[in-house]
Amino acid sequence: MKRTPPQKQWLARPLKTIAWQSVGDRVPYWVETDSYDAEAFAHLCRDLPSLRAAEATGQKFLPHFSALLFDLYALLYKATLVFRPPEQVLPSAFFHKALLDAIVDAPAFEALRLQTVLDERQSGLAALTLGERLLGLLKSERLVNRAQMLDFWALHHQETELRRIEEEARSARELVEQFPEARRSHLAPLSERLHREAAVLQRNLAWRARDAEKAARELLERQGSHLHAEVGRTAVIVHDAQQQLQQWPGHWGGTSGDSVGLQIELGKKLAENPRLQKLARLVGRMRTHSWALRRRVYERASEETHAVVQGSDWSRLLPCELVALRHPWRRREFRRRLLEGSLLQYELRGQQRRSRGPMVVCLDVSSSMSGDKEIWAKAIALTLLDIAQRQRRLFRAICFSGADQPLFEIDLNPRQRYESEPHRVLEFASYFPGGSTDFQKPLDAAVATLQRAEYRKGDIVFITDGECAVDPAWLQQFRDHKQRLEFRLLSVLIDVGTANTNVLRQFSDRVTSVRQLTAESGADLFLAL
Known part of the structure; x- marks a missing residue:
């Protein structure tokens, strides 16, 4: 039965x-x-x-x-x-x-x-x-x-x-x-x-x-x-x-410290979007490579004694100052001078520290960037966001395509302690309107950003896969802004093929051409920043 x-x-x-x-x-x-x-x-x-x-x-x-x-x-x-x-x-x-x-x-x-x-x-x-x-x-x-x-x-x-x-x-x-x-x-x-x-x-x-x-x-x-x-x-x-x-990188959201609703929203989007899954895996590899690369460079860095100055760094104090700690009458005087920063110490000179100002990343999201190039370019940008968070630097992304398309500008770590906001990171990673390519509009927006007080002394990273003619008058005006604001512009040309880099070199301090879309391709850029 x-x-x-x-x-x-x-x-x-x-x-x-x-x-x-x-x-x-x-x-x-x-x-x-x-x-x-x-x-x-x-x-x-x-x-x-x-x-x-x-x-x-x-x-x-x-x-x-x-x-x-x-x-x-x-x-x-x-x-x-x-x-x-x-x-x-x-x-x-x-x-x-x-x-x-x-x-x-x-x-x-x-x-x-x-x-x-x-x-x-x-x-x-x-x-x-x-x-x-x-x-x-x-x-x-x-x-x-x-x-x-x-x-x-x-x-x-x-x-x-x-x-x-x-x-x-x-x-x-x-x-x-x-x-x-x-x-x-x-x-x-x-x-x-x-x-x-x-x-x-x-x-x-x-x-x-x-x-x-x-x-x-x-x-x-x-x-x-x-x-x-x-x-x-x-x-x-x-x-x-x-x-x-x-x-998914925990400092971009989805961890137990976030609300359950935010974790669900993030998990659902990741599970239903293969592009985001591939992007997360590539960002993980790039982050690991950039950490190891920067660690090796810092380990090789050397410094030499350059002069004697006043300060309060215990590791560089002169022996004659340290002797005072053994004398009961001079010990109080030593403490006073330590608080004032007037003790004699060595000044060391070595490799000059790189810029630690804000980052403004201009990302090409035109139709020619669809597919692996879009994922790789966004992985570069998000790896730079990871570097900016660790170095406590503000990070703004400017996504651009044609002159008739509005710019998509978003601050990815505006919170205290330079923490990123998960919904902003997802919004940036998912944005791709397509269209033609125009260089002048995003660079003008980047210059306007660097003129704001919180973004001064920053750097611009320009990521694209093509070329675009620029007006000579605009180019001269851009160079004037660059000299006045004292910023650097680093360009990344993705999958160059037969593309001409002459236009990028006219306004860039450095142009990196990438022919293979691998996690190691952005090494020069990560070190430069």
């Missing part, structure tokens, strides 16, 4: 009239939760714009769609699943139970729950992904057609009307009880009429609820395969998001 799966037992029961409970005492939720679960989901809704957007869109198709999203979250988060009996749930939410049962019955559901149980981030990501997948099925009418959706809404409106009449009947009964026995006979007909109306609506709603239960059971038998497939895709997305978050 074939045994009915446990998750289908509720739908397999024969139809019967549901023991009626006041609509005001019912809820649209099927999964038993506590206040902590509700608060955690409320935080997700506040921090996650995608979840709010899915909730707003879903409310146009099904009543109580926000409750369905919460049930999805609880279904994946709770270690022990307990469902409410049907008499405690609003009839307009009976369709949700069919969806939940179909999800639980999916072959990939257990694998999905292994990744989400008691994990707010993974549960939130899975609930958001499943909610968006359900929206797609509802829009395409592969689960229910428009007439059935209207039936659910009619059921919801009837519940609202019944709730109003029940409240009026309750108020009328309380009002009658407040009057003396002699006067109650005049108000009794009003109370009885309201109770009769409520009874009629309850009976009609019970029949509609039974029809909704039947429709849900038929839906599970007919369309369960669609939901099973979506559960499998969701399990893959959740797993990929976890892997990509581990590879």
